[in-house]
Amino acid sequence: MANKQLVEETTEARAIAKYVRVTARKAGEVCDLVRGKDVNEALAILKYTPRKAAEIIAKVVKSAKANAENNHEMDADNLYIASIVANQGPTMKRFMPRAQGRATTIRKRTSHIEVVVKEKQK
Secondary structure (H helix, E strand, C coil), rough: CCCCCCCCCCCEEEEEEECCEEEEEEEEHHHHHHHHCCCHHHHHHCCCCCCCCHHHHHHHHHHHHHHHHHHHHCCCEEEEEEEEEEECCEEECCCCCCHCCCCCEEEEECCCEEEEEEEECC
């Protein structure tokens, strides 16, 4: 019989906000502020960040925290943000009339924001 190595199972909880009307680039800048931080500290940082994406990301972080507590029985005080990404979603194309009968494209970009929280090992 071969030796079995013990693989420690790490539980994670995630939350995803799709088709958010903020560009992935702008949301990514806000994501960089809280990546790797404790959940409560991250929420405090997001509360005082004057960006539109900060409010949306705070909502997703709260959802991931609630998922961890209710679905995976994790301790809310030991949670940290293991991964947070803002991927590009579909772009809505709109047109604006310009001079001499022309029209230019306006690209209204969207993003998908994904947050993964894990529990700290003691």
